[in-house]
Amino acid sequence: MESKFTEAYQKTSEEGHESDCDKTAHLLDLIIDGEASAEEQSFFTTHIEDCAPCFESHQKQKLLKNLVSGHLKRVIVPESLALSIKARIQETA
Amino acid sequence: MSEQTGKQMSKEEKDARFEAELLPVLDPLYNFAYRLTLDEDDANDLVQETYLKAYRFFDYFEQGTNAKAWLFRILKNSFINEFRKKSKQPAKVDYSEVEGYYNSDDVEGEGGVATTTDLRTESVQDLIGDEVASALNALPVDFRTVIILCDLEGFTYEEMAKILDIPIGTVRSRLHRARNSLKEKLENYAKSMGYNNS
Numbered sequence: 001m002e003s004k005f006t007e008a009y010q011k012t013s014e015e016g017h018e019s020d021c022d023k024t025a026h027l028l029d030l031i032i033d034g035e036a037s038a039e040e041q042s043f044f045t046t047h048i049e050d051c052a053p054c055f056e057s058h059q060k061q062k063l064l065k066n067l068v069s070g071h072l073k074r075v076i077v078p079e080s081l082a083l084s085i086k087a088r089i090q091e092t093a
Numbered sequence: 094m095s096e097q098t099g100k101q102m103s104k105e106e107k108d109a110r111f112e113a114e115l116l117p118v119l120d121p122l123y124n125f126a127y128r129l130t131l132d133e134d135d136a137n138d139l140v141q142e143t144y145l146k147a148y149r150f151f152d153y154f155e156q157g158t159n160a161k162a163w164l165f166r167i168l169k170n171s172f173i174n175e176f177r178k179k180s181k182q183p184a185k186v187d188y189s190e191v192e193g194y195y196n197s198d199d200v201e202g203e204g205g206v207a208t209t210t211d212l213r214t215e216s217v218q219d220l221i222g223d224e225v226a227s228a229l230n231a232l233p234v235d236f237r238t239v240i241i242l243c244d245l246e247g248f249t250y251e252e253m254a255k256i257l258d259i260p261i262g263t264v265r266s267r268l269h270r271a272r273n274s275l276k277e278k279l280e281n282y283a284k285s286m287g288y289n290n291s
Contacts, residue, residue, distance in 0.1 A: 029265065029268055029272070033250070033268075035249065035250050061272070064272060064275065064276055064279070068229070068241075068245055069244045069245060071218065071221045072222060072225050072226055073226065075124055075133075078133075081119065081137060081141070082119055085119075085140075085141055085144045086116075088141065088144075088145060089108060089145070089148050090108065092145070092148060092149075093104075
């Protein structure tokens with residue numbers, strides 16, 4: 001079922017069969033974006049409890065997401081914009 | 094051709110419904126437009142055009158469905174059709190322009206950020222925010238787009254697939270590559286600031 005994604009996620013070991021660390025790396029984005037299934041979630045959590053490098057990459061990926069969601073400033077909508085949209089809509093038949 | 098439920102809406106009813114359902118999305122929509130065009134006037138035009146198109150097709154919009162995703166999709170398509178060819182290089186941004194933007198007085202008025210926060214903390218926050226913005230602005234527009242949709246606006250992969258008209262697998266791989274580039278740019282910055290923990 002992961003087949004349609006795997007090619008974009010490179011690195012499978014020679015036998016064409018993923019190590020737990022590879023599998024964890026492929027799940028990283030799904031996990032931080034809240035898109036993982038319960039099964040994937042529990043595999044991931046169990047693995048990072050014992051694997052320091054994967055734990056570390058999880059921390060880094062979360063940090064990256066938080067940098068964007070928490071630090072990127074929102075621009076302020078010019079006050080005139082809503083008014084001109086309303087005005088143009090009212091002119092529309 | 095729309096599904097008219099019973100009687101035709103009057104223009105007043107339609108306008109009122111339109112404003113109630115779609116105008117609340119103005120803020121995220123304008124922010125998205127700004128992040129795509131990197132220009133306030135272009136963002137303004139793009140948002141107006143998006144609302145006018147939405148108004149024209151409002152009969153096709155099903156009340157109570159995802160207005161935000163619908164408008165984002167219209168805006169993204171308008172951007173591709175018009176703005177992209179106009180501004181040949183949306184991926185490159187003049188750093189001084191971004192700086193100037195963030196130094197402008199308007200920004201300081203932003204919703205209550207100032208009052209109680211410790212100044213030192215606040216300036217550090219600003220610095221990080223500026224750095225994230227310039228790293229993000231330096232990404233190709235497709236990468237920038239998925240990061241904004243996902244991390245800033247909190248769309249699901251499925252919603253992103255609809256907004257961008259691409260399969261979920263592509264959303265996923267594009268997001269992954271976008272994050273790698275962003276990480277690279279921010280790591281360079283971190284190194285230049287003396288953080289070398291990778």
